[in-house]
Amino acid sequence: MKTVLIADDEASIRKLYERELTEEGYHVVTAATAREAIEITRDVLPDLVVMDIRMPGMDGIEAMGRILEENNELPIVINTAYSSYKDSFLSWPADAYLIKSADLTNLKDAVQNLLTSPATKEETEKTTA
Amino acid sequence: MRPVNVLTMILAGGIGERLYPLTANRSKPSVPFGGNFRIIDFTMMNCVLSGLRSIHLLTQYHSLSLGRHKNARWNFFSPELGEFVEIVPPKLRTATGFYHGTADAIYRNLDLLDRYRPDVVLVLSGDHVYRADYRRFIDSHLESDADVTVLTDRVDEETASSFGVLRLGDGGTIERFVEKPKDPGTYAVEGKCQINLGVYCFQTKFLVERLISDSKRNTAHDFGKNILPRSVEEGRVSSCPLEAICPDPTSYWRDVGTIDGYFESTMDLLRTPPAFDLRDSRWPPGSRFFEWLPAKFPGSRPPGDPLPATQNLISSGCEVTPSSVDRSVLSPGVHIGQGSEIEECIIFSGVNIGKGVKMRRVIVDEGVHIPDGAEIRDGVHCGQFTSSPSGVVVVASGYRFDEPNSPKVTVTRKAARKPAASRKSRKTKSRPAERTAS
Numbered sequence: 280m281k282t283v284l285i286a287d288d289e290a291s292i293r294k295l296y297e298r299e300l301t302e303e304g305y306h307v308v309t310a311a312t313a314r315e316a317i318e319i320t321r322d323v324l325p326d327l328v329v330m331d332i333r334m335p336g337m338d339g340i341e342a343m344g345r346i347l348e349e350n351n352e353l354p355i356v357i358n359t360a361y362s363s364y365k366d367s368f369l370s371w372p373a374d375a376y377l378i379k380s381a382d383l384t385n386l387k388d389a390v391q392n393l394l395t396s397p398a399t400k401e402e403t404e405k406t407t408a
Numbered sequence: 409m410r411p412v413n414v415l416t417m418i419l420a421g422g423i424g425e426r427l428y429p430l431t432a433n434r435s436k437p438s439v440p441f442g443g444n445f446r447i448i449d450f451t452m453m454n455c456v457l458s459g460l461r462s463i464h465l466l467t468q469y470h471s472l473s474l475g476r477h478k479n480a481r482w483n484f485f486s487p488e489l490g491e492f493v494e495i496v497p498p499k500l501r502t503a504t505g506f507y508h509g510t511a512d513a514i515y516r517n518l519d520l521l522d523r524y525r526p527d528v529v530l531v532l533s534g535d536h537v538y539r540a541d542y543r544r545f546i547d548s549h550l551e552s553d554a555d556v557t558v559l560t561d562r563v564d565e566e567t568a569s570s571f572g573v574l575r576l577g578d579g580g581t582i583e584r585f586v587e588k589p590k591d592p593g594t595y596a597v598e599g600k601c602q603i604n605l606g607v608y609c610f611q612t613k614f615l616v617e618r619l620i621s622d623s624k625r626n627t628a629h630d631f632g633k634n635i636l637p638r639s640v641e642e643g644r645v646s647s648c649p650l651e652a653i654c655p656d657p658t659s660y661w662r663d664v665g666t667i668d669g670y671f672e673s674t675m676d677l678l679r680t681p682p683a684f685d686l687r688d689s690r691w692p693p694g695s696r697f698f699e700w701l702p703a704k705f706p707g708s709r710p711p712g713d714p715l716p717a718t719q720n721l722i723s724s725g726c727e728v729t730p731s732s733v734d735r736s737v738l739s740p741g742v743h744i745g746q747g748s749e750i751e752e753c754i755i756f757s758g759v760n761i762g763k764g765v766k767m768r769r770v771i772v773d774e775g776v777h778i779p780d781g782a783e784i785r786d787g788v789h790c791g792q793f794t795s796s797p798s799g800v801v802v803v804a805s806g807y808r809f810d811e812p813n814s815p816k817v818t819v820t821r822k823a824a825r826k827p828a829a830s831r832k833s834r835k836t837k838s839r840p841a842e843r844t845a846s
Binding site: 352371 | 503504518519521522616617620623624625626
């Protein structure tokens with residue numbers, strides 16, 4: 280089972296995403312701050328991170344940089360209420376940039392696509408062969 | 409140059425290990441060159457004389473001397489006009505430790521590219537000696553409609569294996585890029601290889617995408633090894649020959665990466681005519697650049713002497729008492745004692761050379777005091793001097809001759825490269841009357 284880390288300072292968002300992604304068959308862990316997200320990526324080794332940008336203290340862009348410094352192959356989905364960061368070069372290392380919505384279809388699609396990328400598929404095929 | 413927004417990023421963090429001990433306490437771009445210059449000055453002059461005034465100097469190892477030099481010499485930029493030259497050490501915001509490669513140095517400063525949003529990014533190396541008009545380089549880039557343009561030169565295939573070697577297609581497009589190939593002859597045309605000179609003009613978006621893509625791979629994060637070979641596969645890469653943008657009649661480019669390379673490049677300044685003239689034809693009359701120029705003293709030649717005339721470069725504040733100084737470069741504030749014989753030497757600032765000192769092919773770093781009667785030349789290693797493969801001896805900064813355990817001062821030379829008579833004939837004797845006049 281793939282593990283997804285949700286990093287968002289809003290408890291209601293964390294709860295909603297956890298429930299929805301769990302129903303999709305993922306193991307979900309959550310972090311309320313960017314620093315907590317960095318710690319969890321070290322301890323839990325998730326397969327993908329869904330990262331909010333604006334959080335108290337360290338923001339999600341900085342956290343993404345630190346996470347990628349330690350694991351440059353970890354897929355990261357930026358999931359924010361703001362579209363203004365999309366043009367920033369600093370957000371471009373993310374594998375997907377999503378605007379928060381009540382409809383989680385895009386988020387679920389992005390997570391699924393990234394977790395079944397060619398490299399991941401190849402790995403899965405090798406494991407099942 | 410077309411109206412285009414350019415951001416210049418100079419890679420100035422090179423550790424310069426092969427130049428040790430000249431880089432023991434300074435970065436490679438900070439190493440003095442030509443008496444009163446530092447290696448970085450040539451890239452900086454190329455920028456300023458090309459009208460580029462938005463410059464970031466990316467530093468890391470021993471950046472203090474580079475910072476001091478930048479503050480003292482390159483302090484005439486006008487913030488009111490949007491001009492700047494900024495020292496940028498590694499930010500530890502999103503990554504820790506030193507830059508992992510030249511590409512990583514730019515990647516970890518994506519915020520600067522984001523802030524200035526240039527049309528093109530000029531990526532330069534701060535440790536090359538050459539003269540180029542970057543306006544013409546950028547024009548070449550824009551005319552070719554390339555994603556990245558690389559400054560190139562042609563060298564003999566025998567020497568090409570220490571460079572990035574290119575294979576060109578139609579219209580100057582680069583079709584293949586191989587870093588330091590073992591078999592450069594494969595890429596040679598009429599015995600010459602096209603090589604990468606480490607000067608790049610990138611479309612900003614293309615550069616950012618390549619840097620991010622490379623950051624997610626376990627590579628050396630190096631422009632020559634990783635970014636350019638991949639750019640050739642994924643984009644349009646053009647070449648621009650150095651001779652097309654060189655303001656001099658004859659182009660010159662050196663990566664002074666080793667003691668021997670540094671020594672030979674310095675000797676190039678002393679030829680008649682010099683292979684590389686420190687005086688830049690682009691300097692505006694009356695500009696401060698002339699103040700940096702060391703005085704050139706031609707050697708006196710006996711009538712009919714077949715050897716070429718010799719030169720010395722003497723910087724401000726030097727005091728040369730009656731002695732012989734030949735084919736040497738003196739940085740500011742050097743004192744040479746009476747009766748000394750200095751031949752093919754590079755003497756850094758503040759060095760005090762005593763009376764009756766004999767030195768040949770020696771580099772003396774800042775502030776060293778050479779005691780009376782010392783003889784230093786290649787041939788016998790005395791333990792604490794560095795000697796290059798070709799026999800250039802380096803006396804490191806901070807070396808003290810008077811300590812109890814210091815090695816023998818006199819180092820004999822077992823095999824001089826030229827007959828003693830020839831060496832003697834090339835010396836320029838300074839006379840008391842000339843000294844008084846100066």
